[in-house]
Amino acid sequence: MLKFICLIALSLTFLFALSVDDTRHLMSRTSFGIDKNMVKILSSKNKKDAINFLFKINQNEDLQPLPNWAENSLKRDKPFKMMTASEKKKYFRELRKRIVDLKEWWVKSMLDTNSPMREKLTLFWHNHFTSSVKKVKSPSLMLEQNQLLRKYSLGNFRILLHKISKNPAMILYLDNQSNKKRKPNENYAREVMELFTLGEGHYSETDIKEAARAFSGWRVNRKKGNKFVFVKKLHDFGKKEFLGETGNFDGDDILDIILEKKQTARFITTKFYKEFINDSDINELEIDRIADIFYNSDYDIKTLLKGILLSKDFWDTKNRGVLVKSPIELIVGTLRSFDIHPKNTKGLVRASKNLKQDIFNPPNVKGWDGGTSWLDSNSIIFRNQVVSRFVRGKEMGMDKNMMMKKSNSIFEDNNLNRNERFKFMQHYLLALTPISKISHNDKMRKIISEFIKDPVYQLK
């Protein structure tokens, strides 16, 4: 009987409208910080409607104009060996400039977009299907990959997996360019199973060898626009045995066999659980339940994300404020929360890099570990400096005291008294009660400053 009552109570909570706290929680987990307009819009919706609303407004991509070099790889009219020192210098200077452009473009897009959930998911997939501009050495190919991830970010994982496996930047990053029938290169085969789909322990070293054979000949045509090309004479057309099946498999067949395994759905669902709900306290049963739904939807990502966001675990108070904000979330999230949109994002890109998140450059194929790995003595000191600079304004492309100036517009209801304003701002910014003692009687500018500098502001 008690269980029945609890069940009713729990489902009833889904009928109630979102509080400021709930809105902040939902937004900071699925976006970057909180958008002040959302407080009003979502305050009239219950959880289910709020989630559907977010999916609706994130249907389209909303990006900054692409850099002017987007369509063209940086060309060389002669091989490196034949370049003079000054020609080489010129080439590398342009390459570095493009890499900077690329990072600034994405951060600006994240800052200004009206589809922040789509950008957040794109960043998630960038950290899943990793590639780095440092190894790929082509900003235009990295941009192309970024566009691919964005297109399918809330689409279908089956399609995304197939397309990313033929993506030029990915082929170069995981050395499939060197994967030939006579001398197979196992890197892509290993990582696609270990990190992108099944996870370790669900395949053997032999499976890796066989899969590598199937991926042989999938290359990038360096001479013709860096497009994907299937080079038959380098492909191993022979019979392969993979995950218990036999056939003359090619790469697409391998991917389909992998997707056929429920473990793939489970692995991805687990990653979503850790990203959106809790990264150290995992509810295996809930993951199983959602993974089934994901698998049965034939890998529809929206379905998966909805399953996560509608889960009681997502809204449970014990899972609030337990995730560490990534550097991008801290930086972009703080600015968005105050509706601040600097024109120049150079300083922001640099700050994120110093906090260990250099976008387009994950440290290795496993990506950024996230969670408490963002925190060490170095980064905590620097996070403190970053938020202090935000409060002061006048750096990182902001005007002096911009945050304070913008804070007034956060209170859409100007009839709140002092205590109500305090409470509102606390729930607007923080997932947990602040550690420091902050007086309700201080000026709002001081209160905001204290909230942002409090350790709990680092969590979401």
Place this chain on the structure above:
Amino acid sequence: MLRRDFLSYVATSGIALSFPSIVNANQDKFKNKTLVLVELKGGNDGVNTLIPYADPLYYKLRPKLSINKDKVLKINDKFGFHPSMKGMYDIFKDGDLACLQGVGYENQNRSHFRSIEIWESASNPNEYLDDGWITDIFSKNKQNNVLDGLVMGKNTLGPMFGQGINTITIDNPNKFIKSAKHIKKNRGNIKTKNKALSFLLHVKDEIEKSQKIFAQKLISESSFKSTEFTKAKFSQSLYQSARIIASNIDIPVIKVSLGSFDTHSNQGRTHANLLQELSQGLLKFKKTLQIYDKWKDVLVVTYSEFGRRVYENASNGTDHGKASVHFALGGSVRGGLYGKYPSLDNLDNGNLLYNLDFKTIYNTIILDWWKMTPLARTKNFDKIAKLLI
């Protein structure tokens, strides 16, 4: 399958340090001794590091990547160092460098992430442990020091991951002293079930305590007598480490890293540059520590997730392998060759066979360097007898 996660540190440990600790038999073992762990990130190619120049198979299997016999820095009639390793060659001639040949482990894993976890936690290949082997030592042997370990540069905790150890990660001690001053002190003893919050508060606590010690004791750069280090990151890590050791800031374990050694393509120049940086950095490190009479109190040990395959691949590089050579150096090291060089014609599917389990190195450190009681996870292994004086 659970990967280890960074579990929270329950606030009590930090507070316990301010009370006189219960006399611990192992406490003083760490005093005035520094273990410097050098992580060669990505899997160092041992075959081109300690080169079997007299073996014709070496040239046969590596037509492009093999080093010319005349260029090898020969240490005997069979083996020699890569030509870029002049610094380590000099240390070897001084008798302070030991080559540990054929280091690996049973059923060696060739995935970067999994294998480095195994090295860092000293686990079996199918075990997933919650902490690093260094953490295990220090969580069981509480010291009076503020810090048990230091990570130089923007690198992972590695063998110091997990609960129960006091560590700090810093880029540059000068900057650290200055900027750490602004971190607000934690008020009181906050107990929380929130692991992320707990961890955050613990690190803040360590920052505050370390800042005090560094500010008090660290020798200024202008008065620090050192040989000239290059500006490269790795060398600078060693420079700062030497400075910290010379200042008598007692930190038992320091970790530095160099990479990436993951040379799947165009290995030649990349590997040469890395070995050059490694070598001359270590030579300068030794010389500086000798000025302060600390060389005999420092033990440097390299490690890496795996070696690389003997056959070169089609991109002028090598792929993930198994056994590799590693090095131990210091004023208390008995230089020379230990273990056996893996045979090039008796391979494990193209990979070198190991003969020295890496846990024997750890055991040697535990039993002969720190002279401590053995660790559960390594006690069933031998040690390298006579490695340390």
